[in-house]
Amino acid sequence: MASGGAAAAAAAVAPPPGYKPYRHLKTLTGHAAAVSCVKFSNDGTLLASASLDKTLIIWSSAALSLLHRLVGHSEGVSDLAWSSDSHYICSASDDRTLRIWSSRSPFDCLKTLRGHTDFVFCVNFNPQSSLIVSGSFDETIRIWEVKTGRCLNVIRAHSMPVTSVHFNRDGSLIVSGSHDGSCKIWDTKNGACLKTLIDDTVPAVSFAKFSPNGKFILVATLNDTLKLWNYATGKFLKIYTGHKNSVYCLTSTFSVTNGKYIVSGSEDRCICIWDLQGKNLIQKLEGHSDTVISVTCHPSENKIASAGLDSDRTVRIWVQDA
Amino acid sequence: MEAPIIDPLQGDFPEVIEEYLEHGIMKCIAFNRRGTLLAAGCTDGSCIIWDFETRGVAKELRDKECTAAITSVCWSKYGHRILVSASDKSLILWDVLSGEKIAHTTLQHTVLQACLHPGSSTPSICLACPFSSAPMIVDLNTGSTTALPVLTADVSNGATPLSRNKTSDTSVTYSPCNACFNKHGDLVYAGTSKGEILIIDHKNVRVCAIVLVSGGAVIKNVVFSRNGQYMLTNSNDRLIRIYKNLLPPKDGLKMLDELNESFNESDDVEKLKAIGSKCLELLHEFQDSITRVQWKAPCFSGDGEWVIGGAASRGEHKIYIWDRAGHLVKILEGPKEALMDLAWHPVHPIIISVSLTGLVYIWAKDYTENWSAFAPDFKELEENEEYVEREDEFDLVPETEKVKGLDVHEDDEVDVLTVERDSIFSDSDMSQEELCFLPAVPCLDIPEQQDKCVGSCSKLPDGNHSGSPLSVEAGQNGNASNHNSSPLEPMENSTADDTDGVRLKRKRKPSEKGLELQAEKVKKPVKPLKSSGRLSKTNKPVIDPDSSNGVYGDDGSD
Numbered sequence: 001m002a003s004g005g006a007a008a009a010a011a012a013v014a015p016p017p018g019y020k021p022y023r024h025l026k027t028l029t030g031h032a033a034a035v036s037c038v039k040f041s042n043d044g045t046l047l048a049s050a051s052l053d054k055t056l057i058i059w060s061s062a063a064l065s066l067l068h069r070l071v072g073h074s075e076g077v078s079d080l081a082w083s084s085d086s087h088y089i090c091s092a093s094d095d096r097t098l099r100i101w102s103s104r105s106p107f108d109c110l111k112t113l114r115g116h117t118d119f120v121f122c123v124n125f126n127p128q129s130s131l132i133v134s135g136s137f138d139e140t141i142r143i144w145e146v147k148t149g150r151c152l153n154v155i156r157a158h159s160m161p162v163t164s165v166h167f168n169r170d171g172s173l174i175v176s177g178s179h180d181g182s183c184k185i186w187d188t189k190n191g192a193c194l195k196t197l198i199d200d201t202v203p204a205v206s207f208a209k210f211s212p213n214g215k216f217i218l219v220a221t222l223n224d225t226l227k228l229w230n231y232a233t234g235k236f237l238k239i240y241t242g243h244k245n246s247v248y249c250l251t252s253t254f255s256v257t258n259g260k261y262i263v264s265g266s267e268d269r270c271i272c273i274w275d276l277q278g279k280n281l282i283q284k285l286e287g288h289s290d291t292v293i294s295v296t297c298h299p300s301e302n303k304i305a306s307a308g309l310d311s312d313r314t315v316r317i318w319v320q321d322a
Numbered sequence: 323m324e325a326p327i328i329d330p331l332q333g334d335f336p337e338v339i340e341e342y343l344e345h346g347i348m349k350c351i352a353f354n355r356r357g358t359l360l361a362a363g364c365t366d367g368s369c370i371i372w373d374f375e376t377r378g379v380a381k382e383l384r385d386k387e388c389t390a391a392i393t394s395v396c397w398s399k400y401g402h403r404i405l406v407s408a409s410d411k412s413l414i415l416w417d418v419l420s421g422e423k424i425a426h427t428t429l430q431h432t433v434l435q436a437c438l439h440p441g442s443s444t445p446s447i448c449l450a451c452p453f454s455s456a457p458m459i460v461d462l463n464t465g466s467t468t469a470l471p472v473l474t475a476d477v478s479n480g481a482t483p484l485s486r487n488k489t490s491d492t493s494v495t496y497s498p499c500n501a502c503f504n505k506h507g508d509l510v511y512a513g514t515s516k517g518e519i520l521i522i523d524h525k526n527v528r529v530c531a532i533v534l535v536s537g538g539a540v541i542k543n544v545v546f547s548r549n550g551q552y553m554l555t556n557s558n559d560r561l562i563r564i565y566k567n568l569l570p571p572k573d574g575l576k577m578l579d580e581l582n583e584s585f586n587e588s589d590d591v592e593k594l595k596a597i598g599s600k601c602l603e604l605l606h607e608f609q610d611s612i613t614r615v616q617w618k619a620p621c622f623s624g625d626g627e628w629v630i631g632g633a634a635s636r637g638e639h640k641i642y643i644w645d646r647a648g649h650l651v652k653i654l655e656g657p658k659e660a661l662m663d664l665a666w667h668p669v670h671p672i673i674i675s676v677s678l679t680g681l682v683y684i685w686a687k688d689y690t691e692n693w694s695a696f697a698p699d700f701k702e703l704e705e706n707e708e709y710v711e712r713e714d715e716f717d718l719v720p721e722t723e724k725v726k727g728l729d730v731h732e733d734d735e736v737d738v739l740t741v742e743r744d745s746i747f748s749d750s751d752m753s754q755e756e757l758c759f760l761p762a763v764p765c766l767d768i769p770e771q772q773d774k775c776v777g778s779c780s781k782l783p784d785g786n787h788s789g790s791p792l793s794v795e796a797g798q799n800g801n802a803s804n805h806n807s808s809p810l811e812p813m814e815n816s817t818a819d820d821t822d823g824v825r826l827k828r829k830r831k832p833s834e835k836g837l838e839l840q841a842e843k844v845k846k847p848v849k850p851l852k853s854s855g856r857l858s859k860t861n862k863p864v865i866d867p868d869s870s871n872g873v874y875g876d877d878g879s880d
Contacts, residue, residue, distance in 0.1 A: 110766055193691075277736060
């Protein structure tokens with residue numbers, strides 16, 4: 001731990017003047033195994049968490065109380081995604097299926113999407129919420145039609161498990177990251193590979209996501225690094241370090257409600273917040289007792305939710321004081 | 323659409339049939355403004371709205387009272403309303419989002435083509451071109467009609483036009499008089515049976531200008547390009563003529579009035595002709611001089627650069643593509659089903675054609691794999707380039723190598739939030755909210771006998787689930803050569819949502835990738851499927867709840 005500690009100390013936490021630090025508000029318990037993903041709905045009223053205990057939980061974002069538990073998967077759930085109107089949740093599970101749930105009473109499982117031949121690891125809706133993209137351990141990306149559940153396209157994307165898939169702002173592009181070290185951009189309409197951002201075998205790409213305006217891609221690699229790429233030029237513009245990420249596929253996100261930040265979980269049980277422009281580490285939130293695998297920012301309030309792995313099993317809420 | 327990484331090397335027009343849509347018998351089609359939705363009118367009186375991105379049916383507009391074949395469909399400017407004209411002389415105005423009927427008007431004649439006023443998002447007036455009389459403005463709220471003056475006799479003395487459309491020297495019949503709004507909606511351009519284009523101020527019901535088309539043949543279609551700068555006419559003399567619109571986009575009427583002042587011919591008609599010469603400028607004429615084809619449904623491409631015309635004589639399905647300079651660039655040939663209607667996508671190089679059998683064919687560019695996309699630093703070259711190596715290229719430690727490391731302006735400000743306005747649609751009034759897509763409501767799965775599918779060992783790895791009634795594999799690439807598919811194929815999907823039992827068929831061109839995938843699946847041995855899928859991969863270093871989160875050790879290859 002000595003070297004890890006030294007590295008963390010070296011990337012000294014330096015909040016700029018006037019920065020209001022986030023503080024822990026509440027711990028939500030309810031999962032019986034590691035929590036794998038947590039996401040706020042697009043309208044900010046609900047929070048959903050997925051866990052390896054095969055269930056998902058919908059929480060009220062304001063009251064921070066448990067609203068419902070979605071049961072149905074036969075294996076652990078690795079990822080979840082909200083539709084744009086916040087009415088549906090899609091979950092990706094180790095039982096090789098995806099399920100579309102209604103986020104309101106009676107919280108039915110509306111559809112089960114079958115087709116992947118191995119664990120489904122990541123999932124996302126397109127902005128119109130008419131399509132779902134999923135990445136799997138079977139090294140393919142599948143595009144599904146929400147209405148009928150039909151698989152519209154199977155893209156043989158990578159040579160190792162696909163760790164992350166995300167649509168851009170108008171749904172015309174998909175970015176995918178994989179353990180094979182590559183990050184590629186695909187055309188939604190015909191599944192053609194439009195660009196390869198990174199093609200090194202090492203380190204593995206654990207997470208990739210478009211920026212809110214669709215011009216940049218935030219890529220996490222398993223060498224403790226986060227990079228912000230301009231995919232049109234194929235060059236990265238910013239590097240963020242100071243966290244630990246060499247084993248798990250941690251999600252990171254943009255925080256834009258009060259200044260522009262990058263937020264990510266870390267394997268040293270903290271949540272790291274960097275200034276987007278200056279790349280300096282601003283705050284490290286401690287409290288989890290295991291790796292923080294997923295973080296999500298509320299769309300309008302200065303609120304962050306985070307999920308911890310097996311020794312922790314909680315979802316924690318952090319807010320910024322007014 | 324994020325333009326920078328799309329390959330611009332190929333010409334911007336479609337080449338092959340990518341797919342076809344089937345749902346009843348469709349007769350006429352129209353895209354909404356952004357091309358995200360496609361409305362199709364059917365012979366059973368319903369109007370189907372397709373979600374063009376997923377190529378699935380988004381909504382059906384159906385009225386129990388109206389079962390006559392639809393003759394034309396038209397969207398309102400921002401996609402909230404659709405106007406449908408049917409062969410039982412009716413016009414129906416629908417609200418797209420709710421699927422409710424807003425207005426229903428019955429006219430005296432069947433309307434061949436009806437267009438909603440393009441200026442507002444909730445238009446109350448429309449232009450209707452009946453089969454056997456002059457075009458008229460219909461007020462959809464009140465049902466009142468105002469015929470537009472299209473005979474020269476009426477023009478000069480301002481009398482109310484006669485309903486019959488015969489000229490003194492022709493013997494017979496009806497020549498349908500076609501008309502359309504200009505982009506702003508203040509003027510109507512009508513093509514007459516005498517080969518004239520009349521520019522009409524429809525509010526005051528008066529003709530402002532006359533443009534003579536050489537040859538004087540009956541004009542069958544008058545169409546504007548999307549930006550309103552170009553217009554084309556399709557005449558009986560088998561020529562398509564392209565005109566440039568010389569009037570300003572928004573102040574057309576004002577300019578016409580000014581021209582009216584400036585000319586002082588004594589004869590009204592001559593004056594109108596003089597004004598007309600200042601409104602439209604003939605650019606080109608297209609024809610197929612060999613086969614002398616009568617053109618069907620000509621229109622412009624979304625950006626106005628290309629013109630297409632359909633040829634349906636002798637039951638063929640041909641689409642001719644010209645560039646605006648007049649050169650024929652391509653002839654697309656479809657299956658042996660006569661072509662009925664054509665439309666070009668507002669944004670993408672995609673053409674939609676409707677055939678006599680009621681199928682809608684989607685023509686798109688034949689996408690070829692761009693191999694340079696697979697390596698980050700590959701650059702495609704048009705031709706061989708002479709490579710001149712650097713001075714220190716073959717040095718053991720070249721100077722430049724050291725600098726290469728992080729060539730990044732790390733302190734530059736990065737903007738992750740602002741969105742650039744889409745230049746193609748910059749002319750729009752951004753305050754109006756546009757209906758771009760209809761919300762997709764997932765239809766409920768039929769509950770299956772086998773919920774946990776993992777245990778069933780009879781399935782092949784590529785996932786054809788013979789157990790579940792809803793096989794999801796319909797559209798999979800490569801399934802065109804269905805060697806292992808069960809009889810449960812595309813049909814099953816439709817049973818859930820199609821109450822009238824119409825099958826939704828999709829044909830996708832098997833891509834190279836898809837065929838490779840098929841071939842590989844045949845070669846791969848069937849993996850033993852145990853109830854815990856995780857354990858079957860023996861090379862997973864950590865068998866515990868965390869393994870699904872990607873603990874992929876050093877030797878993770880399968």
